Amino acid sequence: KAGVTQTPRYLIKTRGQQVTLSCSPISGHRSVSWYQQTPGQGLQFLFEYFSETQRNKGNFPGRFSGRQFSNSRSEMNVSTLELGDSALYLCASGLERVEFFGPGTRLTVL
């Protein structure tokens, strides 16, 4: 079974731009979560989707949004990028609750 995949793996943007990250969960998994990892804050929960519905949301500004499609693939969008948004963004999937992580997307904001 293929693991969780994330695209792109690396991304460089400038302040004020917006970005969309994509996550394909393990086949059959309906739960998808997103996490932000930075050296200072560690791993922080962004949001979680189950069967196209957002079940849980972390303490991030409205610039961070996400969605899940009927095939369980998920996207997260960050608008009006700030320097502090530079991080590794990890996606995770699971059957009922997430457990397995993708390789991450490294976002650098200049």
Next chain:
Amino acid sequence: AQTVTQSQPEMSVQEAETVTLSCTYDTSESDYYLFWYKQPPSRQMILVIRQEAYKQQNATENRFSVNFQKAAKSFSLKISDSQLGDAAMYFCARSRDDKIIFGKGTRLHILP
């Protein structure tokens, strides 16, 4: 706040020896999952071992085993016969409301 605490920011162990990483957590729930994840320099987060809180038996995966003390809210990871490939950041984590709460991590060095 319901948190996960890893009190050892860094640890070192000699190759082939055994090492134990500590983790304590806080929760008011009776049913939850506990995890240990490994994050090597590649940054891929790898699930090492999972424990369901309602199961008293400690989980084991090859050289990795846990000591789960529910009353004490303790969940330590024991790595036996340490190998160079075990060098990584190890995160203890707990499920809560369909999300995972992570500790700050323990960086494990393997000494040849």
